Amino acid sequence: MQVIYQELTKRFEETLLESLIKNEKKEEFENIRKNLINQASKEEFGDYQCNICLVLSKIYKRNPREIAIEFVQKLKENKEISNLCEALEIAGPGFINIKLKNNLLIAKIKSNIKCPRAGVPLSNNNSHSQKKVIVDFSSPNIAKEMHVGHLRSTIIGDSIAKIFELRGYTVLRLNHVGDWGTQFGMLITQLKDLYSSDLREIDKITISDLVEFYKASKKRFDNETEFKKRSREEVVKLQSGDKKSIKAWKLLCNQSRKEFDEIYKILNIKIKERGESFYNPFLKSIIEDLTFKKILVEDQGAKCVFLHGMTNKEGNPLPLIIKKKDGGFNYATTDLAALRYRFRKEPHGDNATRIIYVTDHGQSNHFAGVFQVAKRANWIPEDCEVNHVPFGLVQGIDGKKLKTREGDIIKLKDLLSESIKRAKEDLLKRLEKESRFETEEFILNTSKVIGIGAVKYADLSQNRITNYQFSFEKMLSLNGNTAPYLLYTLVRISGINRKNNMNEDAVNSESIAYSHDLEWKLIRKLLKFDEVIVSIEKDLMPNRLCNYLFELCQSFNRFYDQVSILKVEMNTKISRLTLCALTEKTLKLSLELLGIDSLERM
Structure with a gap:
């Protein structure tokens, strides 16, 4: 409802300036106009609230309710506002509750179903396509394995990039890899000592070998004076462009890059590498x-x-x-x-x-x-x-930094593999309980989608600033604010929509109408999607989208459980299937923004 909100705010501002704000007070009004209209704190208060009368009462030394009565009268005389608002009610000492017209909300539902962005507007800057946003994320180091610390940067950065792309910005996703610096002196020296005859032998080295290789070279650097001297000389050679040093450096980078690319493939992350050396x-x-x-x-x-x-x-x-x-x-x-x-x-x-x-x-x-x-x-x-x-940090359930039993930092690759493995075990138990047979391809794909999706969602659903406790049991649960819960709800909706294909003529039907309280609660929740996306563009907090999706799924499941969708007369059926169609579209798009694949069945 971002477009409606902007139009409503504009008309409220115009009415205030024309009727209540005196010339000598216009400067003070500029300081308070940013929060002229806000989301209603409770559903029963309507769609929006305006608290400006409480502020104006301090400026003009008048009773806020008197100002509210005068302001509402002027608002009702504004034709454009009358076209937007069903009711303007004064509450408490001077709050104005705003309820939008039902036909306006229904029109938005129809429009959002057809919109590829489910109603999310492009950036309101006319030259949005010319505005380039750079998201710098992931940033692992050469000769070191990616660990859980890189997980947060990679997942959060990818989601933020996707949201800006949806809004129409040109986005450059950069991986600022640690591929330069003094540590390469000791790495290259060690490499030359081991493979002096043929540097191509390094092609046989895995990332795990490189980690041990790094540890060994660091130990020599700390304990061997001659090795330390040669390592420092190697840094000078590298920086001056010595061909053999550059070749060794490239070999080290290429071997690490293979591992990084494998992780990005598992996570379905698109990112352009531009290391420190650039x-x-x-x-x-x-x-x-x-x-x-x-x-x-x-x-x-x-x-x-x-x-x-x-x-x-x-x-x-x-x-x-x-x-x-x-x-x-x-x-x-x-x-x-x-x-x-x-x-x-x-x-x-x-x-x-x-x-x-x-x-x-x-x-x-x-x-x-x-x-x-x-x-x-x-x-x-x-x-x-x-x-x-x-x-913040990823912690274990004991509240301490997440590590292996041996005290080592958990490798990202191992963590993702474990999540997929546990998702597969849960799926097989459920199939056995339901006496269902599924192909191996279905089991592998579903396990991967749930396992990777669970890890991503568990991270993104947290306030990124704080630490969070990593728990496979919680993140793979079908209950609560988890990826499996969202995916299960999506599967339920997709099943309804597959069996009752909605065509454009049905969506355009003039007979679409709603009367049930749970229908309107779902409608209002669906129409808040664009406001959530725009807010993330400003404060860069992806957990807002996760919170919204959890509430949307709860609203839909209450609607599904308590309101008949199919066994009703045709106009009511089409109206309710329209809500199913938009809920499915919004969920799929939102999961995509979080980097999570969708499922038709699970």
């Missing part, structure tokens, strides 16, 4: 520009920027180190180079208007510092936006 040629210019703008200072041999409003325990300004004492660059330098490149116009940059970084909460201070320096250097255009999307 920005290496731009690091020198970062130093030059910050020096030219007199932002960079030297402190104890390092070049840094002292941050405004960010202090250490002693109350001194925190430094963001741009160039280390030994002349090396670090993550902050690379992130600044990436940010500047992304905002720059093509062909020398990505020409982004908004950049969204999805990383763990522990990097919040780092990005706050990077964003501050970028703003002080004027690298973020005035009409552009940059956001850090932090998330």
Whole structure:
């Protein structure tokens, strides 16, 4: 109902300005107009509420109810508002409850069924297709296996990207892989020591081998002076473009990339890799520009920027180190180079208007510092936006960081395999109980959809800022706010719709009407879908969509259980099947936005 909401807000503003707001108070009105109309706090209050009269009473020193009576009278004289509102009622000290016209809601239901986005409007900016949003997510490190920490970034980032794509933005999904830095000196040195005769032998190494390879090289680096010396020399060779060093580096990256791609395939994630190495040629210019703008200072041999409003325990300004004492660059330098490149116009940059970084909460201070320096250097255009999307830890049911019994971090690949395995076990038990026979193909596909969907939904349904406890038992349950519950509801609706194919003539029927209270509750819940999507675009909280879907499924299941859909006269049947059709469409689209496949049966 986003379009209706915008029209209603516009008409309320016009009426206020024409009848109640005096010229000398217009500036004060500008400060309060953003929350002129809000969602009704309870269904019995209508669709929306307006609390402006309580605010105006403080400005004009008048009784709020008197202002409300005067305002409602003026609103009823507005023809456009009369076409939108069934009722405007004053409640309490001066609240105005707003109930929309039924025929308006029915028209929206019909329209949303035909709309490929289920009623979600494209961005209201006329040039939305020209607005490029970059979502930076996942970001694993070379020679290290993806673990549960990468799971949150990958799932949250993918969902946010899908929502912006639905709204009509051009979205660039970037995987800022850790493929550069001093650690590659010791990795390449170890690689050359083991495969000096033929580097192609590394093709036989798996990601697990690489992890052990990394541990071994780190141990040598810490304990062998000669190895440490050669490793540091190797970094210089790599940065200067030595052919054999570059070849070894590429081999290491390619072996890790195979593992990453396998995980992304399982999760059905589309993402473009652009590692830290891409920005290496731009690091020198970062130093030059910050020096030219007199932002960079030297402190104890390092070049840094002292941050405004960010202090250490002693109350001194925190430094963001741009160039280390030994002349090396670090993550902050690379992130600044990436940010500047992304905002720059093509062909020398990505020409982004908004950049969204999805990383763990522990990097919040780092990005706050990077964003501050970028703003002080004027690298973020005035009409552009940059956001850090932090998330908490994945914990075990004991409330501690999720790890294996041996104390190691759980590998993402193992976690996904375990979820699919458990989903298959649950499915086989259910088939046996129901005496149902299904093909092996059906069992494998259904298990994968439920297993992967359960993991994704369990993550996305949480407020991303907080930690959450990982439990296979809870996430695979058919009851509660889980992916299996949503999928089960979708299967139920799809079955109804398959047996009673709704054609466009039926949807367009003028005889569509509703009288049951549960019908109207479902209608109003369906029509809130676009408002949920638009809100996520603003605050980047995908759990809003999960909460909405759970409530939508609850509304539909109450409707299904208590209202006859098929054994009624034809007009009523068509009307109720119309609600089934839109519920199915909204659920399928929403699951797609969460990166979860749909099922016809389960």
